[in-house]
Amino acid sequence: MVAGDAQNLAAQNLVAQMRRGVLPYCVLAMLRDSERYGFELVHSLGTTYGLVTGEGTIYPLLARLRRQGLVETSWRESESGPPRRYYRLSSGGKDALDEFSQSWRSLRTTVDALLDDDQGGLAGDVKDSIG
Amino acid sequence: MVSSSDDDLVMRYLARLNQAASGMPADRRGELIEEITTHIKEAMAAQPAPRGGVATVLDQLGSPEEIVRSAGTGLPGTAPSGSGDALGAVEIIAILGLLIGGIVLPVVGWLAGVVLLWISPRWKAGDKLLATLVWPGGLLAPVVAFLVLGAAATFTVGSVCGATYSGSGPEVTTQCTPPPIPPWLAITLAVVVMVAAVAGPILVAIRLIRQARRAVALPEEADPDLLTTPLTA
Numbered sequence A: 001m002v003a004g005d006a007q008n009l010a011a012q013n014l015v016a017q018m019r020r021g022v023l024p025y026c027v028l029a030m031l032r033d034s035e036r037y038g039f040e041l042v043h044s045l046g047t048t049y050g051l052v053t054g055e056g057t058i059y060p061l062l063a064r065l066r067r068q069g070l071v072e073t074s075w076r077e078s079e080s081g082p083p084r085r086y087y088r089l090s091s092g093g094k095d096a097l098d099e100f101s102q103s104w105r106s107l108r109t110t111v112d113a114l115l116d117d118d119q120g121g122l123a124g125d126v127k128d129s130i131g
Numbered sequence B: 001m002v003s004s005s006d007d008d009l010v011m012r013y014l015a016r017l018n019q020a021a022s023g024m025p026a027d028r029r030g031e032l033i034e035e036i037t038t039h040i041k042e043a044m045a046a047q048p049a050p051r052g053g054v055a056t057v058l059d060q061l062g063s064p065e066e067i068v069r070s071a072g073t074g075l076p077g078t079a080p081s082g083s084g085d086a087l088g089a090v091e092i093i094a095i096l097g098l099l100i101g102g103i104v105l106p107v108v109g110w111l112a113g114v115v116l117l118w119i120s121p122r123w124k125a126g127d128k129l130l131a132t133l134v135w136p137g138g139l140l141a142p143v144v145a146f147l148v149l150g151a152a153a154t155f156t157v158g159s160v161c162g163a164t165y166s167g168s169g170p171e172v173t174t175q176c177t178p179p180p181i182p183p184w185l186a187i188t189l190a191v192v193v194m195v196a197a198v199a200g201p202i203l204v205a206i207r208l209i210r211q212a213r214r215a216v217a218l219p220e221e222a223d224p225d226l227l228t229t230p231l232t233a
Helices: A002-030 A038-048 A055-067 A091-118 A122-130 B004-023 B026-045 B053-061 B064-070 B089-104 B108-119 B125-133 B140-156 B183-213
Strands: A071-078 A081-089 B160-165 B172-177
Touching (some): A002 A038, A002 A055, A002 A091, A038 A055, A038 A081, A038 B053, A055 A071, A055 B026, A055 B053, A081 A091, A081 B026, B004 B026, B004 B053, B004 B064, B026 B064, B089 B108, B089 B140, B125 B183, B140 B183
C-alpha cells in the first residue's frame, strides 16, 4: 500500500515534470500561426488545454521567453479595456520550435512503439514460444 | 459588474502576490503584478463573464505562492534546511526525548521531546499526533504499566480467602472466593499490555526516523533554461 502510493506519486510527478518540460514549446507552438495577447495565451494553455494547474504560472514563463529572445511583444490599444501585450514568435523562437518538433516526434514514435509492443507484440511472441 | 467585495478579494490576492514576490528583483516583481492585474481585468471583462466571478478567476490563476515559485526565486526562509537524508539535531533529540526522556527526566524529558516533535518541519501533523499519543511518557509507560499491573495482581490473581466462624462451636470454615479473573487470563492480559507498552513507542520512533529521512520535497525548482540547453543532450 505504501509502495503503491509512492509509485503513484512518482508517476504523477513524472507527468507534471513532462508537462513543465514541454510547456515553453507549447507556448511557441501557439504563436506559430498568429500572434496572441497574454490573457488569451494563458487562458488557453491553462484552462482549455489543462497544461498547468495555475494559469498565473505562465506569466513568468512568458517573461523568460521574452528575455531569451524567443518571443517578441508589442502593445496594442484595445477598445474593451487596458492596452494589451501581444506576443509573436521571433526567428529564434521559430528555430527552437522546429528543432523541438523534430525531437518530440522522434521521441514520441519511439515511446509509442515500445508501449504498443508491450500490448502483446514482443511479450506475446515469448509466450507463444513457451506455451 | 465588479462589486466592492470582489475588489477586496482582488486586493487581498494582489497583496499576497506582492508579499510572495518580495524576493524578486523589483522590476520583475512590478511586471508580474501588473500582468496578473491586467489578467484579472481582462478575465472579468470577457464575454461571457466567468461563472463564479472573481473567485473563479483567482482560482484559475492559482495561488500567488505558486506563481512566484514558477518565476524561479525561492520563497525566503520557508525551504527546509538540510539535505534529505540526514536527521537534523532537532529530530534526533525529539525522538530521544519521546523515547527515553520520560525515564531520564520524568515528565519534563518527555515533554521536551514533544515540543521538539511539533517544532520540527520534517513530520506531518498525523505522525506528530501519533507520536504524542503512543504512549505519553514514551518508554516510561511500560515501567508505569508494570508497576500498576504488579499492584493489580495482588488483588486479582490470588484467591481471597477469609475465615469465618460459624455460629455454634469452634468450627472454622474457610471460604475462598475464586479470583475475579482466572490466572491464565490475567497473565495473558498483563503480557499483552507490557508488549504493547514497550512496542508502541519503539515502533513510533522507527516510523519517525523513516519519515524524517525521506528526501524532503523541495519547492518546485525553476525550470532550467530549457530553450538554451541542447535538446539532444
